[in-house]
Amino acid sequence: MRIANVRVISQAFFLVLFIACLYLATAPRIAGFPTSIFLEADPLVSVAVTIATGHLYHVGATGLFLGIGLLIATLILGRVFCGWICPFGTLQHLVHWLGFSRSAKARIDGNRYRKWYWIKYVILIGLLVGAAFQILQIGLLDPIALASRSFTDFVFPVIDQGLRLLGLGGIAPSQTPVFAGAWLIGIVFFTFLLMSVVIPRFFCRAVCPLGALMGVFSRLAVWRIHRDVETCDACNLCLKGCEGASDPHGTLRLSECMVCMNCVEDCPCQALSFKFLPPSESAKPWPDLSGRRAVLAGVGGAILFPSLRRAGATVPLSGSPGWIRPPGSHPEAGFLARCIKCDACLNSCPTNVLQPAGLEAGFEGLWTPILDMRVGYCDVTCTLCGHVCPTGAIERLTPDQRSGKAERPDGGEGPVQIGTASYDRGRCLPWAMDTACVVCEEVCPTSPKAIYNRKQEVVARDGTKRVMQRPFVDPKLCVGCGICEHECPIRGPAAVRVGSHIGTI
Amino acid sequence: MSESVSRRDAIKRIGACGAAAAALGGGALWLSGRRPRGAAPAPWALPSWAVAAKAGAPDQVVVRGSPAKRLVEAALEELGGIQRFVVPGDVVLIKPNAAFDRPAWQGSTTNPDVLRAMVAACMDAGAAEVLVADNPIHVPEGCFRKTGLGKATEEAGGRVWLPRKVDFGPVALPGTVLDGWSVFLEPLKRATKVIGIAPVKDHNLARASMTLKNWYGLLGGPRNQLHQKLDETIATLAGMVKPTLSVLDGTRILISNGPTGGSPEDVIDGSVLAMGIDGVALDAFGATLLEITAADLTYLGMADRQGFGTSDWTSLDTREVTV
Known part of the structure; x- marks a missing residue:
């Protein structure tokens, strides 16, 4: 079989596997499958999160070790991942195969190296320097995180809704999840995809920080594409299918080559081969990035990210933000040093309570998970989000750890309290409108209940006396699950709402 | 090729x-x-900075009169001299009450003349370094400036240590409300001797703020939550810090509107200073200056029961002198 066909099969296999992992990570299908394997095997995630936290997060021998493993493979074989595995790369490949010109001349021109392809290295350097300041923004552009987020928040809900409209059932078990602001996530995703119609693999070649990282690590590759100048008749047909725009017709740009093997197939003279230790002079080992630009990128990142944080474009440094993070989340600063906005947690959440933050969690918090108790509630027995989190931003809890029966990884005691409910007595029916209610108390899941009632005698407007059950919160027992807020019958802002954990001692 | x-x-x-x-x-x-960056370091158990008793010298002294400098000198003399507490080469940490960005006459902070005299005495005794540290409620720079405590420290040869984020770490106090709490640890780790100098103040919640409550100024973290268990916290502080020496600065007494004061009517001239090795006893004595008794201060009883000192100050060998 032609090697390029083997590659196509590999690409198809990994794209299907990627989508299958996302599909299987949705409650209630999730059943111990390693559904976050793509995110864990992403070297940019491994490297950047390790820089941000000073620690390589791992679960036994897996976790972010996988990304290091892939980086070692890249050292030996070059950017095989980009050409053979990356699902976002494959999608772009598919888009330009469908949408780009069929003419050989147009394709040769489209696959020529453009001198601004160095931009991805600047992006990489800026993001990694930001990570060194514990400001982790790789998730905005990391292709795996971007694809995971886009499928979860936009593609799946749209397909699900479409299937339901056609009467074909749906992907989601009960009803289509909704994600606030998913339109923007979708626009970013499809803009990058459709750019492939203009320039094949525009994102991979010019933007992708993961590709840039692997480009740097390709430098020492012992197997690579080699052109035999004696055999080559300079027809340039090797550019026809060159995914990386890596100049196989000249001196190979090793950092750009995605090892797609198309040049080897397309060469009419068999001048191109994938060779063990070819002569050094047939490739340029380093990316085409001037030292001046590299330094400016580093300095830029060192100025941009900390000043954004200082300038309040990000989170309050007080450590008690007004939004609620999933159970097991690190305190805000540590959370932001780990969260890659892949939204795997949103995908796994059975109640849809997890939502991608817009700017309400600060610029840094864009598309990180926050809880919207009016959309869903946090099931107190559920710990799925931590189990799919690839970086440990949400720690893995067992249900017993969450309920406080077993020792918690954060060393805290008692149940995990993600927030505390409090009453808006001006909106609450028994408090303000002499109307019986206490749905909140009924649904409160803790035992004993954190929400309890006191019988109080009130004089109604018509002068009659009656006894009202009025709800109160015990802040020691409240875990902030938000089912009270979710079930509160008051429209608009609920009469009982969950805010940051109140922190009684 | x-x-x-x-x-x-x-x-x-x-x-x-x-x-x-x-x-x-x-x-x-x-x-x-x-370890991941930002992970809490291992909690630190504070050592005791107490020194051995000295034969013939009392463990507590009450000096009346003025000026403040003379009161400090006389008190040290009665206790057997500063050499009993500070030996050459010691790094002495002095913890005044610098909680508020307010002038000294308002009586909400330690009298700078008392601090100056104590820093000078430690320097005279051959201390390698005298550190003066507090984690005030108001902005630290302003507190040390307006109270005069910064200037007094520097004039006497000491060094002000303003709290920085990196100076804080968790304290090991198993089974107490403060276990794992963030404390201004770095100066404590440096110190070989620790001296507390606290003013005598009315306090809205604890009734009185004196030498034991003064250690509250070493706490970081969300310490505003500790008001939910204030007496328990102060009693725990009495066991957390075992200082070399405690000083109760009664040169001014904040008798009302505490612990901030703000008006001349809130302050009276106390002209008294007590010094000793038992903060619980000193506070019991201090209660009398506020015209209450030790029994009115719940935390004294709690500290006493846990063996951190005696709330019956008269049971100690106390020397009373006037200068």
């Missing part, structure tokens, strides 16, 4: 690739074993 590489070149290239792979793998293994 030759299509094959030389053996030397092949070894070099395979070696470089292998070395890079090994470095990456080794680095990953090492990094996987490191």
